[in-house]
Amino acid sequence: MESAVLLRCPICNAVHTLEGGRNEYSKRxxxxxxxxxxxxxxxxxxxxxxxxxxxxxxxxxxxxxxxKYRQLPIEEWRERDDTWLPGGSLFGGExxxxxxxxxVELSSL
Numbered sequence: 001m002e003s004a005v006l007l008r009c010p011i012c013n014a015v016h017t018l019e020g021g022r023n024e025y026s027k028r029x030x031x032x033x034x035x036x037x038x039x040x041x042x043x044x045x046x047x048x049x050x051x052x053x054x055x056x057x058x059x060x061x062x063x064x065x066x067x068k069y070r071q072l073p074i075e076e077w078r079e080r081d082d083t084w085l086p087g088g089s090l091f092g093g094e095x096x097x098x099x100x101x102x103x104v105e106l107s108s109l
Contacts, residue, residue, distance in 0.1 A: 009095040017072040
């Protein structure tokens, strides 16, 4: 089993994972990843800051089987429908986590 940090854009629902556990990343690292993605949404700076902090506060650490790890969207942000994520790892429509499957561990950050 391997850990990854899952980020989700509240604007377009794209997802991105960072290799390793949450404790390996500072908030500055997570903010940087979120800001890079949000630039593509052409938001003014105050709106970008609000969204950036939202993405980081909703970051979730997931643990997946080693054989599935390379299927995560690690290289870039991807549309949710265009990538594999373990069941139960995505945020629900109201910002809450959906129920995890028994093979996937989640921890809210």
